Amino acid sequence: MSLASLYIKNVRNLAETHIEPAPCLNIIHGANASGKTSLLEAIYLLGRARSFRSSHVQNVISKGTDGFTIAGQVNIGVDQRIPLGIEYAPEKMRMRAAGQTLERTSDLVSHLPLLLINPDSxxxxxxxxxxxxxxxxxxxxxxxxxxxxxxxxxxxxxxxxxxxxxxxxxxxxxxxxxxxxxxxxxxxxxxxxxxxxxxxxxxxxxxxxxxxxxxxxxxxxxxxxxxxxxxxxxxxxxxxxxxxxxxxxxxxxxxxxxxxxxxxxxxxxxxxxxxxxxxxxxxxxxxxxxxxVQRQCIILVDDLPAELDIEHRKKLMALLCGLDAQIMVTTTDKELIAAPEIIGRKMFHVKHGVVTEQAF
Ligand SMILES: Nc1ncnc2c1ncn2[C@@H]1O[C@H](COP(=O)(O)OP(=O)(O)O)[C@@H](O)[C@H]1O
Ligand SMILES: [Mg+2]
Incomplete structure (x- = not known):
């Protein structure tokens, strides 16, 4: 599984966002407080229906708005995609997959196998x-x-x-x-x-x-x-x-x-x-x-360089990229990521909540 597209509205400081991540490696860079963790948080919410940094999901809603929407197309096989979406307005969470309303969080979780590595791990x-x-x-x-x-x-x-x-x-x-x-x-x-x-x-x-x-x-x-x-x-x-x-x-x-x-x-x-x-x-x-089970995971790595020297950053990136998983890595400085030259890899820059795709 991988996210072919991602739509985010009213999450933290993020502007309305529409991106098409690479199925392999995605580097997300930007200054402190630009919105990198918020971007990973939105993806995590789409796959787990909860945040990894707030026990109260309403904290995720952009200040001054009254609910968020996160949606995406998930690759489930060769030329096969399903839409997945989650909407939250205070007190009410709505989850949908492949056109069906989901009753249980576990139904959402099974559609998007997500793993997160962050400085709290x-x-x-x-x-x-x-x-x-x-x-x-x-x-x-x-x-x-x-x-x-x-x-x-x-x-x-x-x-x-x-x-x-x-x-x-x-x-x-x-x-x-x-x-x-x-x-x-x-x-x-x-x-x-x-x-x-x-x-x-x-x-x-x-x-x-x-x-x-x-x-x-x-x-x-x-x-x-x-x-x-x-x-x-x-x-x-x-x-x-x-x-x-x-x-x-x-x-x-x-x-x-x-x-x-x-x-x-x-x-x-x-x-x-x-x-x-x-x-x-x-x-x-x-x-x-x-x-x-022949399922691809999506691995979110927030602040990959933290605590790692260059040798270990290289080793880790090589292992991550050798997995056949969709990798989303954030960093304040793209030079700190030893990104292997994988065909199709993508880079995104986040500035004041605006996410833009950039050439490598
Ligand atoms: N609910 C919210 N509405 C609007 N902005 C928020 C909200 N919660 C946090 N922020 C702001 O979002 C900004 C981006 O945070 P974050 O995604 O953690 O940045 P980064 O990971 O790039 O350092 C911060 O300035 C933070 O104060
Ligand atoms: Mg961060």
């Missing part, structure tokens, strides 16, 4: 498991169609169990949700493990090319003891869960950790090395999607 290593779980599940979601319905089923049962746990004064003679939870939990675990088996070797390969580190490994924690069935764990933790008021174990607590010599990688790496590790994580996801 190191948080995936340093913050809690939630971000890493999201990262892993994005990949599982795109390669395993069974995942989303299973996850929805698990979350429904989990919500009901949690509600029962909180029913004060009423005893729950048996854990009525455990059978339902057991079945979906073990299947979710299996899908994640299958995904990570292929993922781990791709990740190791990219990491090796970007920053050879001794003893780098990936560790999956499924959210409950490896040697126990989930329903046994639920039974054993019933009293504790009652006092907590929620379910303390399960796939909703899973984690995937990057370690060096068995210790968290972030404790033994510099800012630059963390950025490279994260790039290896995303490169591996894009490569896996391509090999498992």
């Amino acid at each position: 190191h948080k995936i290593l340093t913050l809690g498991p939630r971000q890493r779980r999201r990262f892993m599940d994005w990949g599982v979601f795109h390669v395993e169609h069974a995942f989303m319905p299973l996850w929805a089923r698990y979350c429904r049962a989990l919500k009901q169990r949690n509600a029962s746990l909180r029913c004060s004064g009423r005893s729950m003679p048996e854990d009525v949700w455990s059978i339902e939870l057991q079945e979906s939990a073990s299947r979710i675990d299996l899908l994640r493990r299958n995904y990570l088996r292929d993922y781990a070797s791709l990740f190791a390969g990219f990491a090796e090319k970007l920053l050879p580190i001794e003893g780098l490994s990936l560790r999956y924690l499924r959210g409950w003891a490896q040697d126990a069935e989930y329903h046994e764990v639920l039974a054993r933790s019933l009293e504790k869960d009652r006092s907590l008021g929620y379910t303390s174990r399960g796939p909703h607590r899973a984690d995937v950790m990057i370690e060096i010599g068995g210790k968290p990688a972030q404790e033994y790496t510099s800012g630059g090395q963390q950025k490279l590790l994260i790039c290896a994580m995303y490169l591996a996801q894009a490569a896996l999607l391509k090999s498992r």
